[in-house]
Amino acid sequence: xxxxxxxxxxxxxxxxxxxxxxxxxxxxxxxxxxxxxxxxxxxxxxxxxxxxxxxxxxxxxxxxxxxxxxxxxxxxxxxxxxxxxxxxxxxxxxxxxxxxxxxxxxxxxxx
Amino acid sequence: xxxxxxxxxxxxxxxxxxxxxxxxxxxxxxxxxxxxxxxxxxxxxxxxxxxxxxxxxxxxxxxxxxxxxxxxxxxxxxxxxxxxxxxxxxxxxxxxxxxxxxxxxxxxxxxx
Numbered sequence: 001x002x003x004x005x006x007x008x009x010x011x012x013x014x015x016x017x018x019x020x021x022x023x024x025x026x027x028x029x030x031x032x033x034x035x036x037x038x039x040x041x042x043x044x045x046x047x048x049x050x051x052x053x054x055x056x057x058x059x060x061x062x063x064x065x066x067x068x069x070x071x072x073x074x075x076x077x078x079x080x081x082x083x084x085x086x087x088x089x090x091x092x093x094x095x096x097x098x099x100x101x102x103x104x105x106x107x108x109x110x111x
Numbered sequence: 112x113x114x115x116x117x118x119x120x121x122x123x124x125x126x127x128x129x130x131x132x133x134x135x136x137x138x139x140x141x142x143x144x145x146x147x148x149x150x151x152x153x154x155x156x157x158x159x160x161x162x163x164x165x166x167x168x169x170x171x172x173x174x175x176x177x178x179x180x181x182x183x184x185x186x187x188x189x190x191x192x193x194x195x196x197x198x199x200x201x202x203x204x205x206x207x208x209x210x211x212x213x214x215x216x217x218x219x220x221x222x223x
Contacts, residue, residue: 034211042216042217043201043217046213046214049211095209096208097167098156099146099156101154103153104152
């Protein structure tokens with residue numbers, strides 16, 4: 001059974017720092033991997049989607065990488081801002097199923 | 112325009128009641144989902160429909176019944192509500208079962 005783990009569970013950094021969020025999954029037979037952001041009391045916002053055949057995706061200050069063989073993905077946030085404070089969720093999709101989520105990393109960026 | 116919208120946003124009800132949560136998407140997607148986020152913030156799939164056909168039905172109590180009147184709507188009806196049903200329920204949609212998913216803002220259900 002697929003298990004998705006996110007490390008760290010919580011992270012606090014000063015504004016301006018570059019940071020890395022980690023996601024690992026136990027079964028490498030995934031179709032794609034998606035990173036989301038969840039603000040308190042809000043829904044999920046899709047940040048980046050990486051197909052299983054891709055190595056990375058970039059959107060603005062965000063860069064997500066995927067190493068399917070080792071079961072790992074990282075989300076890199078450059079020059080963090082207080083507005084980046086949120087919970088970041090990693091989810092993997094296996095063919096014929098639905099997104100399987102990690103428990104998230106709660107990020108706080110302090111001014 | 113909200114892409115995936117759920118109503119209501121908040122729902123407080125007594126144990127034993129029956130309630131429904133509605134979801135609509137205006138993205139023209141074929142696939143819709145219901146997820147449950149528990150008190151520990153863990154998100155788990157409950158149901159998925161593709162072209163109005165049920166394709167995923169996780170191990171949830173049969174008090175939960177999804178209904179898809181058309182491809183743009185997926186409603187969730189819950190009978191005989193229990194305290195343990197308290198959670199945030201998210202609706203989502205994707206073009207096909209293997210493409211990017213978009214989520215609604217969630218419905219916070221509190222059973223008292």
